[in-house]
Amino acid sequence: MFAAGTAFGDGWFLGSNGYGYGVDAGMLAVVPIELCVKEEFEDLGTVHNFKQPFEAYVENGVFHFGDIDIDTAGYDDPLDSEEEDEE
Numbered sequence: 219m220f221a222a223g224t225a226f227g228d229g230w231f232l233g234s235n236g237y238g239y240g241v242d243a244g245m246l247a248v249v250p251i252e253l254c255v256k257e258e259f260e261d262l263g264t265v266h267n268f269k270q271p272f273e274a275y276v277e278n279g280v281f282h283f284g285d286i287d288i289d290t291a292g293y294d295d296p297l298d299s300e301e302e303d304e305e
Contacts, residue, residue: 221247224290225279234287237264246290248274248283 224231227244239246251265272284279291 219247219249219253220274220283221245222276222281224281226290229290231288231290235266235285239264239288241290246281246288
């Protein structure tokens, strides 16, 4: 299991796998599926089956979960753009 805080807290972050990751707790984590209760994460996470053991770490706001990179430092949150348009 690995968890760490994002570069700027909450937001929406695009992963190199094409999935978007909504963050409402200022952190991202990778957890073995065996430790999860399906009913608790069913609508709250993304399940990715890694084919082999992998490293998980964060460097300069970029999370590296095996073959998936999620940049939390240089993101463009579509919700921020919508809020600016409304002003």
